Amino acid sequence: MKKLLWSLSVGAAIVGGAGDAALAQSGNKSITIANYGGAWAETLNRICIEPFTKETGITVTQAATEDSLAQIRVQQTTKNILWDIAPTERSGLPVSSKNGWLEPIDWSVVDPDNKLPPVARKQYAIGAIAYSTTIGVRTDKLPEGKSFGGWKDFWDVKTFPGPRTLRNSPAENLEFALIADGVKPSEVYNVLRSPEGVDRAFRKLDEIKPAITVWWTSGQQPVQLLASGEVFYATAFNGRIQQLQKDKLPVRIIWDGGSLDVSYYSIVKGARNVADAQKFMNYCWNTPTRLAEIARAMPYSSFNPDIYKILSADEAKELPTSPANLDVQFALDSEYWAENLPRIQKRWEAWRLQ
């Protein structure tokens, strides 16, 4: 009996203590950021989160996510909001804006000096960084004396033989096919908006299909395939290819015809701490000194033009939005894909299984 009483009192003490801790937590301000994890999360931690907490006393927690859109939907339908800030890439932004799952951004807090271009200043999201889906080439596997230029060469399996990989997604591959077929990067969506344009892209994809040994699904996969020599040519996110270069692998990055995409961050509707989330957005994604530091850590660039006053010319030319690289790429049209993905996805599956 004595033992029972003793354990009961210990139990009560633990429960009581936990209650106190929870109380203290709610007294302290905190925000939760959903993020993709890995090197990007570490960079954010070092450059933004730790100094932000030190300066403001607001604790910032990162939650890892792969597919934020599905999770935003779950949180909104169950009314159990776990995140303050969530990434809303690609069709994520148009779909969640349309469904009313996001808070509007207060631009007087996030961008008071009006530095950001329209592409980064959306009603429901800030364009935090730009990244690009580019071609990575194993230079040691190139035929003697040939130089690889872009999508036309990717499709040219006679001059450039060898296994290739593309992402398992119609988005951006239809665009790449059209560019290989002679469409100007700036024209791809005009062509894709007509049914004949989609047919044309699929016809062009037919040509490259036999050379695709694998359709990749996660960002690290094409880089691994290049590194292990499993494929000679791959599409991959620019930062990951540049990481391979840093590791001294014989890999070249081709910006020509690259698909420029924006990594958006939004505030989730019903978030507990909207005001501090806006403050954090300004602190991390719109302060030139910190943006320049992010670009130095990872070759992803932000949209605040003032970073080019801080970065050296050499550092700037490695970035997807540097003027020279910007001109040869196209911007992925997330509106187009939000509207057309469900329909084209089905055709994509059918085509891939043929």
Place this chain on the structure above:
Amino acid sequence: MSDGVAMPRDGKGAARGRRAPLSSLWLLAPAAVLFLFVFILPVGEVALWSVQGEAGLSAENYEAALGAGPYRTILFGTLQLSFGVACACILVGYPAAYFLASRPPRNRTLLLLLILTPLWVSVLVRTFGWIVVLGREGLVNSMLIGIGAVDGPLQMLYTRGAVYIAMVQVLLPVAILVMFSTMTTINRSLLMASRILGASPWRGFVHIFLPLSAGGAVNAWMLTFVLALGFFITPALVGGPKETMIANLIATQITLTLDWGLGSALGVVLLIAGFAVVGAIALLFRRVTGLSGHGGSR
């Protein structure tokens, strides 16, 4: 472990005559409550999503899933692949289980341990292992090129064969364990009796051991088949351009196109197809042999 797919005991089985008294049914209550909350309710909700159209009930998701088109192709591909993998597991695992069951108990422990060890390594790691082994510059290709058997690297990774090998490797220990547990219950003196009566060892095996252990093999087949149906990571990582499993397709619908109705319909179809195949096999087995799935001669 085999309980999940254990076949219903038929009237001839051990269940007859030993019916549980009603008063002890409450023992099932905790399991029934758990089952209700973690299986029946969620699956019921998924089933509801699958029939929700723009306006009220609709079968459009099932039309998309089952009508001619990519989804039906993938569904049949998944069933076919799982069928093949389960058969391969039985063919490879049966002799191993037989060997294991015929060892003296002392040696068994070590051998069982060897078979169980792979189960402790995550599926992801084991799949990556196959990438290293089968790659263009991997172990097998380096060896083949080294001894001059081939001129250039063979494409082994990203083929249907690679999916078969990797899935069989992942599921084999499960199949062996299920068959082994049935084989250990077989009364060995029956075999001895057959020898005394003049049968050859082979005849004894075919007429006594094989029928008595067949139930275990069928159970192992069903378990590996059901597990294979839900495979996701392995085909995505080592499969070729045409290897898409239904699980990968469901993930696309849930996370990418946000078509939860179609995703749910595909899930329900997979569940029903799994039940149908397992039920058909169980029924067929009973018809053919007159035995229940529980082998042994206790």
